[in-house]
Amino acid sequence: MKAYSNEVEPEIFRVLTPDGEIIETIDGKIDKSLMLKMYEGMLLLRTFDRKSINLQRQGRIGTYAPFEGQEASQVGSALALSAGDWMFPTYRDHGAAIIHGQELYRVFLYWMAHFDGSICPEGKRILPPSVPIATQMVHAVGTAWASKIRGEKNVSIAYFGDGATSEGDFHEALNFAGVYKTPTIFFCQNNGYAISVPFEKQSASKTISQRAAAYDIHGVRVDGNDIFAVWLTVKQAVERALKGEGPTLIEAITFRYGAHTTADNPNIYRDQDEVSTFWRENRDPITRLRKYLIKEGHWNEEQEELALKQFNELIDAHLQKAEGYPKSDPLEMFNHVYAEESWHLKEQKQELNQILRKGGKK
């Protein structure tokens, strides 16, 4: 059970200990306002995540992929980006997407299986969550490559889990990014399991970050529950990328407390209570930052209560907006297959339209 040992693994970059102590200098890099942004971001996401699980249980959204426990990785990485940077999330990274500018009600719409749930705000470059594993990593190489060709100061970040590192596209993406020195950030949240398969069965390499060496790109292993370390690491990767120094592979060691999705029962493949209790009690990303902030006098109980109240209201407002959002018209399934609708789609659309009219509906 090495992965859950209390010892700090030597090769991991860590700034904020689980006790809320700073062990690396962050002077001038992370100021109070950024710290509060980080904390509030994590608090918002945890509230959102828990709410979403409840909504799934109530049948108000469909199958949902929770990320509780991984907030530092998602918030820290997303806050290190600029507004115009390209983001390629997976189905577990809507937290990062929200921090990067995706609207909460759209995320609800996505999990409600509404067509409009994958649209991002105008001017943002947040792609729909990738459902196949690792495939989006090569897209992030492509968008970054195009940014480089045109001399645009943007990076592309691809999110993925430890299971994705077994896929061919992981290797093809790293290889292409290395060859073309694209401003791509590969951000792995290693939460120890690809659904039920633990990392030891996933790979013989001890770490994911070490694989960067094979492609001669920069690799970093970071405590994924330490938001300061995550932010600093991604920030550095952005700077490297924009200086033309190429891609970075970041392995953020973290853990999701809950199931793979709401359709999954993790008790079958891991000792749920023991493992998640260990992480929750010893390494929780929110608790450790709270400890630090309270110690520094930047945060207190009243602020916490007020923030939670505000976040709950905000989330409820977005939920209301999502639930009140016009339902997908069945005919919408024919839209946007191509830029221009061809004859067969026009006719099939008409066919469905006639069926719907006969049914007394639209």
Place this chain on the structure above:
Amino acid sequence: MGKNLTMLQAITEAMDQMLGHDDRVMIMGEDIGVNGGVFRSTEGLYEKYGKDRVVDTPLAESGIIGSAIGLALNGMLPIVEIQFLAFIYPGFEQLVSHAARMRYRTRGQFGVPLLIRTPYGAGIRGPELHSESVETFFAHTPGLKVVAPSNPYDAKGLLISALEDPDPVIFLEPTKLYRAFKEEVPDEMYRIPIGQAKVVQEGSDLTIYAWGAMLREALNAAKKIEAEKGWKCEVVDLRTLYPLDRDTIVQSIKKTGRALIVHEAHKTAGLGAEIISIINDEALIYLKAPIKRVTGFDVPVPPFTIEDHYLPTVDRVKQGIVETLSF
């Protein structure tokens, strides 16, 4: 003004002109740079436009197609060359799960104007997996367009249209026809619309539907049968395989009442079945005989020592015509 060009030269010219015309265009693939492509379709372009626009990529089809999706998302117009159609399989997921669906998933917010060129088909005495004709895989995928030219003139005009198309296009180049013949190809950048078939020979007794390399077999068979029996076959070159040009398909069958479909792809679930369905839906009462298919067999394309027996031949096509007309 024009020049006599092979299909290969017409394709190179189209790419050359597109590269010169639009900075966003880039070509990428294995061996397409210094080497000019295994069939020389990109010959001279590397020297003319440089390594950043004619890019020799690592040998990785998913990486090539996947990164091209990203390039297309971010404003470039990538032309991807996949060395042979059957080598596309490692990149198949990128095509069907991402390229084809990006516009749909983002409700039109992000499109993938990606062009994938690949030699396909048998008859070049290639090693195994160099001769496949699996257009059905792509024609079964909403969001993709599939084009297959049969001559130099169409190849140039269709290629330019395919590159300018806002959606991903799979451009199937019949390897056997690359250098098979020359024809006059205009110098200017002309376009042939995607989605339009062409009646290449008028006739009244039977329609042959074909595309790619099989078009020549169809035309040769039609010529012979006319000489031998006096029957006049109409020959339709589909040119775009998805979406199909239903109107041209149907107009012709209404005129002739009999049809033969010739394709080198396997018979089962080949596009011939789709064409028969279209005719059933639209023109059943015009039919004077069952529609026949002359196709590749439902076996893996065999070694080249016997591949001629796999491919539809002029004799098989002729036999098909005779059976249909004497029904």
